Amino acid sequence: xxxxxxxxxxxxxxxxxxxxxxxxxxxxxxxxxxxxxxxxxxxxxxxxxxxxxxxxxxxxxxxxxxxxxxxxxxxxxxxxxxxxxxxxxxxxxxxxxxxxxxxxxxxxxxxxxxxxxxxxxxxxxxxxxxxxx
Numbered sequence: 001x002x003x004x005x006x007x008x009x010x011x012x013x014x015x016x017x018x019x020x021x022x023x024x025x026x027x028x029x030x031x032x033x034x035x036x037x038x039x040x041x042x043x044x045x046x047x048x049x050x051x052x053x054x055x056x057x058x059x060x061x062x063x064x065x066x067x068x069x070x071x072x073x074x075x076x077x078x079x080x081x082x083x084x085x086x087x088x089x090x091x092x093x094x095x096x097x098x099x100x101x102x103x104x105x106x107x108x109x110x111x112x113x114x115x116x117x118x119x120x121x122x123x124x125x126x127x128x129x130x131x132x133x
Contacts, residue, residue, distance in 0.1 A: 039102060045072055104129040
């Protein structure tokens with residue numbers, strides 16, 4: 001079952017959207033995935049706020065019997081996230097590292113023809129997988 005949540009791309013977007021995603025996941029019987037979904041959603045939405053000038057952030061949540069997937073959309077596909085190499089002690093860059101550690105799968109999807117017009121950073125959490133409590 002798909003759900004869509006949208007919010008202005010402001011400093012409070014991460015907390016608002018992660019709380020709504022967690023409430024949805026818990027209410028659909030996936031309590032074991034709620035904590036990982038909270039962390040991953042917060043990190044990805046925070047990256048949209050920090051690294052884009054998008055007006056809105058859209059979050060799609062797909063709830064299936066054995067997994068949940070979350071897609072965070074913005075309309076500025078220029079900055080593509082990747083897992084950082086953690087060879088130093090610099091601040092920042094932990095968001096995709098956290099997603100990489102908790103999600104069973106994650107990636108980036110670009111939308112548009114030859115010149116992308118938007119992107120989604122997505123992750124999937126499987127019941128009994130890495131992010132299950």
